[in-house]
Amino acid sequence: MAPELWAGIATALLGLAAVAGGLAIFTVRGRWEAIVIGTRAAALAALIVALIAAAMAQGRWTAADPRQSVLSLVVAMLAVHLLLAWRLGAAGGGPMIDIAALALSLASLFALQAGVSSPPCGRQAFLLQANWVLLSLGGGSALVAGCAGLMLALRKGLAWRGRDLQRPGWLPLVGLLSQAAVLAVVALGGGLVAGAWWAWRASGAMVGSSAREVWMAVAWLTSAMSVLAWQLDGRRSRWAAGLALVAAAAVLVGLLFPAGWSVAGI
Amino acid sequence: MAEQTGREPRFEPLSALWRILAATRTLLILMGLLALTLAAGTLIPQMPAEYAADPQAWLAMQTGLWGQASGFLHTLGAFDLYGSLWFRALLVLLGLCLFVRAVDSIELAWRVTRRERWTRAALAGWVASPPQIQVSLPLPREETAGRLGVLLSERGYWLSPVADSTASSFVAIRRGLAFWIRPLAYGSLLLALVCLTVLSTWGWQGEAWQPRQGEVQPVGHGAPYSVRLDAFSFVPGAGGQPLEYSSRVTWLEGEDALEQDLVEAGRTSEHGGIALRQVGYVPVVRMRGWDGDNRPLMLETEGDVLSMTGEAEVRFASPDDQPLVLISTQDLFLVLSFEPDCDGQGHTLQVSRLRESGDDQDVLGTLRDSGTVSVDGLQFELDLAFVPILRLERYPAAGLALTGLALFLVALIANWLVAPRLVWILVAQEHEKHSPVRLLALPGPGAERWVSQLAGRLQEEQHDGA
Numbered sequence: 001m002a003p004e005l006w007a008g009i010a011t012a013l014l015g016l017a018a019v020a021g022g023l024a025i026f027t028v029r030g031r032w033e034a035i036v037i038g039t040r041a042a043a044l045a046a047l048i049v050a051l052i053a054a055a056m057a058q059g060r061w062t063a064a065d066p067r068q069s070v071l072s073l074v075v076a077m078l079a080v081h082l083l084l085a086w087r088l089g090a091a092g093g094g095p096m097i098d099i100a101a102l103a104l105s106l107a108s109l110f111a112l113q114a115g116v117s118s119p120p121c122g123r124q125a126f127l128l129q130a131n132w133v134l135l136s137l138g139g140g141s142a143l144v145a146g147c148a149g150l151m152l153a154l155r156k157g158l159a160w161r162g163r164d165l166q167r168p169g170w171l172p173l174v175g176l177l178s179q180a181a182v183l184a185v186v187a188l189g190g191g192l193v194a195g196a197w198w199a200w201r202a203s204g205a206m207v208g209s210s211a212r213e214v215w216m217a218v219a220w221l222t223s224a225m226s227v228l229a230w231q232l233d234g235r236r237s238r239w240a241a242g243l244a245l246v247a248a249a250a251v252l253v254g255l256l257f258p259a260g261w262s263v264a265g266i
Numbered sequence: 267m268a269e270q271t272g273r274e275p276r277f278e279p280l281s282a283l284w285r286i287l288a289a290t291r292t293l294l295i296l297m298g299l300l301a302l303t304l305a306a307g308t309l310i311p312q313m314p315a316e317y318a319a320d321p322q323a324w325l326a327m328q329t330g331l332w333g334q335a336s337g338f339l340h341t342l343g344a345f346d347l348y349g350s351l352w353f354r355a356l357l358v359l360l361g362l363c364l365f366v367r368a369v370d371s372i373e374l375a376w377r378v379t380r381r382e383r384w385t386r387a388a389l390a391g392w393v394a395s396p397p398q399i400q401v402s403l404p405l406p407r408e409e410t411a412g413r414l415g416v417l418l419s420e421r422g423y424w425l426s427p428v429a430d431s432t433a434s435s436f437v438a439i440r441r442g443l444a445f446w447i448r449p450l451a452y453g454s455l456l457l458a459l460v461c462l463t464v465l466s467t468w469g470w471q472g473e474a475w476q477p478r479q480g481e482v483q484p485v486g487h488g489a490p491y492s493v494r495l496d497a498f499s500f501v502p503g504a505g506g507q508p509l510e511y512s513s514r515v516t517w518l519e520g521e522d523a524l525e526q527d528l529v530e531a532g533r534t535s536e537h538g539g540i541a542l543r544q545v546g547y548v549p550v551v552r553m554r555g556w557d558g559d560n561r562p563l564m565l566e567t568e569g570d571v572l573s574m575t576g577e578a579e580v581r582f583a584s585p586d587d588q589p590l591v592l593i594s595t596q597d598l599f600l601v602l603s604f605e606p607d608c609d610g611q612g613h614t615l616q617v618s619r620l621r622e623s624g625d626d627q628d629v630l631g632t633l634r635d636s637g638t639v640s641v642d643g644l645q646f647e648l649d650l651a652f653v654p655i656l657r658l659e660r661y662p663a664a665g666l667a668l669t670g671l672a673l674f675l676v677a678l679i680a681n682w683l684v685a686p687r688l689v690w691i692l693v694a695q696e697h698e699k700h701s702p703v704r705l706l707a708l709p710g711p712g713a714e715r716w717v718s719q720l721a722g723r724l725q726e727e728q729h730d731g732a
Contacts, residue, residue: 088715171715178711186678193671200664201532211308221301228297230711231290234395237714239294250305257308 003057003067006050007108010074013043014102021095025158025166037082040098044078047105051075063132069255070108072132074101076140080180084144088175094151094168100143127198131191135216138188139251142219145180145226146248148173149241174237181226181244188220215254222247287366296360303347303356313345321345348466361459368452375445378688384437385429389690389706396690397713398706399721407434410701411693417727423687434693444686451677458670461663472658476548476581482518485540485658492518493542493658496526500547500652511547513654529656539660546655549604551580551615551648553591558643566592581653590620596644601627615650689717 017039024032051071055061063069081097152174155167195213226243230236286292311332317324325336325345332339343350377388403410411434415425423438475483477495484492496514517524517537527535527542534541554577555563562576568590580589582604591600599620606613617639618627631639636649688708693701703724707717 171718175712175715178715182678182682182711186675186682189671189675189678193668193675196671197668200668214304214308218301218304221297221304225294225297225301227711228290228294230713231709232294233290236397236709240711250301 003050003053003071004109006046006053007071007105010043010046010050011102011105011109013039013046014098014105017043018095018098018102021098025094025168036095036098037085040078041082043101043105044075044082047071047075047078050105050108061132063135064258066255066258067108069136070104072136073139073143073251073255074104074108076136077101077104077143078140080137080141080183081144081147081176084176084179084183085172088172088179094147094154094173096147096151096154097144100147127194127201131195131198134187134191134194138184138186138191138223139216139219139254141180141184141187142223142244142247142251145177145184145223145244148177148180149226149244149248152177152237152241177237177240177244178227178230181223181240181247184223184247185220185227188216188223192217192220211257212254215250215257219247219250219254222250284366287363288370293360293363293367296356296363299356300360303353306344307347310339310344310347312347318346354463357459357463361456361463364452364456364459368449368456371445371448371452375449378439378442378445378686381424381426381442383429384426384690389428389437396706396709397717398704399718400702400704401721401725402700402702403725404700405696406699407693407696407701410696410703411436414691414693414703414724417724418691423689428690436691438687438689438691440687441684442686444681444684445688447677447681447684447686451674451681454670454673454677456670458667458674461667461670464663465661465667469661469664470659471661474545475656475658476550476653477656478653483656483658487660489538489540490519491524491538491540493656494518495654495656498547498652498654511544511652511654513544513656515542515656529654539662541659541661543657543659544654545657547652548582548584548587548655549613549615550582550651550653551602552651553578553580553646553648555593555644555646557596563593563644564595566594593644596642598641598644600630600646615648617646617648685712685716687716689720 017036020032020035020039024036051061051068054065054068054071058065058068061068063072077097078101151168152170155170155173158167192213222243226240226247229239229243232239311328313321313324321340325333325340328336332345336345339345343352347353377384403413405413415436418425418438421440423440424442426437426439428435428437470487472483472486477483479495479497482492482494494516496516498511498513500511512528512530514526514528515535516526517535525537527537529535529542529544531544534543536542553565555565556576557563564576565578567578567580578591580591580602582589582602588601588603591602592598593600601618601620603616603618604613605616612634615633617630617633619630619641620627630641631637633639633648633650636647638645638647640646690706692704692706694704695701703721705717705721707713
């Protein structure tokens with residue numbers, strides 16, 4: 001059960017979903033929306049298998065492994081998107097989410113495996129696991145919000161060209177953007193608090209965390225700004241979309257830094 | 267809405283300041299600056315605390331861009347971002363913003379809870395352009411307002427007419443008690459911010475201390491106390507479970523024992539506002555060596571402590587540490603590595619010989635607690651023991667800071683799940699047997715969506731009723 005194989009299958013399925021999403025926009029006759037949702041769900045299943053395989057290859061599920069980090073993020077992203085799209089009636093929500101997930105699952109194929117280090121086994125407490133799960137969930141939600149924001153911007157561009165296109169609806173996209181941003185604020189905040197609590201118990205320090213954790217804090221702040229932007233006097237959706245994009249970028253920058261633990265002793 | 271008196275409104279600086287601090291834009295700018303500072307903190311090297319007394323020494327070590335512009339950047343506080351004056355000013359402003367917003371949201375929640383009569387002036391305070399939608403219903407104005415009221419009441423809304431309105435207008439509120447979540451969220455975040463500021467200003471943390479039994483450590487920082495380790499008990503757990511280990515300590519003032527206490531993982535010992543925390547343990551190896559003629563070998567550890575008696579103590583600085591032992595007379599390097607108990611098989615101590623190339627090692631033996639290894643006719647006896655890692659700290663309000671953050675998250679989740687609703691409905695004069703209805707929602711995430719859904723449902727039901 002090689003993780004590369006399953007990540008490859010997921011990449012192919014996401015490519016199919018992106019193409020089907022594009023065809024749905026350009027009003028090519030066909031049941032594209034059903035194909036998009038079906039292939040997206042199948043890609044999610046394949047990515048979950050790839051994540052389990054990657055965890056088995058390493059002996060445990062750890063955020064220190066770049067491949068597992070990227071796979072966890074893309075799994076969370078697709079799961080959050082499917083859940084919110086179903087709840088809000090946003091259907092496909094445009095191909096942007098598939099393109100982003102495709103890029104990330106491709107990145108997981110080429111993610112470096114070297115230098116994997118975890119905190120000592122005695123220190124892998126529940127709080128640390130909660131920190132990883134919540135940061136992945138929050139990062140995935142921030143990416144969904146960013147994709148919805150980008151789709152909102154493109155939607156305007158598509159309208160400007162004056163072509164007869166089947167664009168995703170404004171209200172479902174706005175709903176997806178705001179709900180995903182709120183979920184990102186809650187999950188990233190929960191992850192950061194769990195991480196701070198763990199660090200306090202492990203080394204007696206709440207500060208001096210890894211650069212990845214700091215970038216997740218940046219993503220949390222910008223997601224909170226995106227939520228707050230809905231209280232502005234005007235151009236609310238533009239500001240919320242722009243800030244959601246910044247938050248998504250912060251999550252991706254955070255992935256470039258290795259996960260670190262300020263642990264003293266064993 | 268200000269009352270028209272014909273006179274120029276007098277400028278009130280405090281009111282203006284309040285309005286500035288209450289503005290969403292202000293909070294957004296401050297949060298953006300905070301996010302930028304955090305991001306910059308990961309890209310610009312930050313000066314370690316031990317160089318605070320002599321920053322020039324640290325600046326001299328900087329190379330590249332940071333070295334060239336070190337003077338200018340140091341003046342800006344870029345190398346100590348979180349300790350700089352402007353960062354503290356930013357936190358103070360953020361705290362003021364949160365305070366003002368908490369007060370404003372308490373006012374709104376209080377008005378909703380007391381079911382006070384709304385006025386146009388109070389509603390105009392929301393924003394200049396709230397999320398709104400206009401629908402047209404095929405009924406006369408008064409009948410439309412009445413039917414809307416009945417439909418909204420059926421949906422769980424509580425209605426209140428707007429006092430000084432010329433149009434037929436009322437406010438509809440649903441899940442009114444949930445409006446208290448917003449002040450709770452702002453208040454708990456403010457609490458966390460204040461506590462974190464207190465913590466970073468008056469808090470301190472001592473160096474990691476790895477004591478042997480009977481060792482004494484002065485607290486420092488002007489405190490007259492010291493602390494002594496009386497005993498360290500170590501019980502290895504089974505099946506990779508967290509290990510049990512605890513330290514019995516005594517707080518001292520001069521020679522006088524003040525208090526005895528037990529320190530465990532997650533349980534601190536506190537005296538006079540100072541806490542002693544056990545943050546881990548490290549292995550310590552006592553090592554002896556003999557040559558082929560049974561003469562003691564001189565062992566050198568990384569601390570350059572030359573062993574004259576043929577015995578050395580090797581301490582692991584961290585779990586991943588691989589301390590070296592040099593037997594210079596034999597030109598031999600030994601490497602020690604420790605593997606904690608992760609699979610219930612027990613911890614192990616591995617002794618290896620470093621090859622001349624320096625890259626590879628030959629494993630000489632793997633020991634459990636004590637044992638002997640041999641190499642090239644030399645014999646080494648090793649005894650494994652453990653010492654705790656203790657830390658003295660003074661973190662006032664740290665628990666309260668974490669509680670504040672946790673409360674904030676609970677408030678966010680509650681607000682997301684319960685989602686209180688407030689909508690101002692204006693029914694205008696009918697035109698061609700249709701009455702235009704405007705619905706204005708309290709701004710917030712998802713307000714556009716639910717107000718348009720509400721308008722759609724009302725229109726649908728009105729049409730069905732008509």
